[in-house]
Amino acid sequence: MFLPIGAFLTGTRRRSRGWGTRPPLVPAAGARWHPGVGVGEVRGREPPAPAAGRDRSEGALSRDTWTQRDEGVIVMLVAALDALDTRPPQGATPAVKPTGQPERLFTPAFALLWAASFCVFLSFYLLLPLLPVYAAGLGMGESSIGLVIGVFALASMVWKPWAGWVVDWRGRRGILMAGAALFALANLCYPAARSAAPLLLVRVVHGTGMGLFPTAAVAIVTDLVPAARRGEAMGLFGMAANLGLAVGPALAGPAEAWLGFTGVCVLATGLATAGTALAFLTRDTARRTARPPLRLRGLLAPQALYPAALTLLALVPYGALMAFLPLLVRERGIASAGLFFTLIAAALLVIRTTAGQLSDRLGRPIVVAPALAVVAASLLVVAVARAPWAIYGAGLLFGLGFGGAQPALMAWAADLVPPGDRGKAMATYYTAWELGIGGGQIALGALLSVAGFAGLFAAAAMMPLIGAALALARVPTARARVT
Structure with missing residues (x-):
């Protein structure tokens, strides 16, 4: 009373x-x-x-x-x-501050998780442009390089549904720490992998870390932020990975010239270890529940399959860029692939939060459709361009399109499930993410020997075009249900 x-x-x-x-x-x-x-x-x-x-x-x-x-x-x-009495009233929600302003997103808990994500993804992107060249230096052919790079995504895809099941059952923090620790372990082992089989094994370990860490991290984000600002929050949190993408490839070349490949791997190990320590300090946001049945059907969220399918179509070309752009720029006499990825990241940093806010206001499909069309246009430029400015401009264009689509797709997947299934929703989203990357790298790697780089990237451009058409089909419907 x-x-x-x-x-x-x-x-x-x-x-x-x-x-x-x-x-x-x-x-x-x-x-x-x-x-x-x-x-x-x-x-x-x-x-x-x-x-x-x-x-x-x-x-x-x-x-x-x-x-x-x-x-x-x-x-x-x-x-x-x-x-x-400082207790909140029963059932009160912190969606709006007393001033009438929206609740702050960048809270201390959010900032700690953001820093952990930045360290982990910076360690990943620091090695990203070096691994295809490292594999080629070991005598691997183009299809083998595609397999080595792609098996990372496939390992991540296999583990993500299990990770989503566990984080909804046992909590988020343990999976978060395990994923970050596997990043550190894999980075330390790369210099010892001097042939195809050991390198494949290290890539599987690294991919397992990617299967665990983002699934838990994004589930925590959905717990921390109000549903009405979920798209904006996804854009803000994703900037941690984007900043890693901006800094990592740009530093990779100079770091290798100064430290060598082994030294870069040690540096990446230190960054992933720092991410593990920050993950240890992160507060768990989910309570343990009764053990749900471990069934294949129960590992994914069927409600989130539509945005997950669009994510897969968007990630096929992204996987192709990661695996084969370093080889393309070398063939066309362009100085470095690092600037291409840095420009992608710069565009992502500019567009992500704004795109997330727009999707909160206008609905997810109406933001996703034009963004995927821009991704397709950038890939067609990569397919035909030979001037460095055109290739780098395509990177900027790709970043704008991909950065516009990604937070809206992630929030769309979270919108469609109840709070207790957010781990599974993120597992569904990231499973499609990794399937697009890994499947694209392996399939398009096989196409490379037949069609060359122009044919490879022209084929990759068709995937986001299909995704844009599917997103347009959902524009007339009501906004996705927010839970």
């Missing part, structure tokens, strides 16, 4: 917890306070007529005959007790 009356007096929830605002409730003339009618509601009407057989003339005070003077005395006495 004390909390509702204090809310009646002050009109606003306590600011220290970031609870929602409530307009002051000022009783109209003749109003009565009715104990037990709800959360401190003041009804501007007379109380119900007394039950039959009860006599008001005897002067007895029943619960529904408080006068305004009596009510004022009680409110003033209890307000002091309410001021000492």
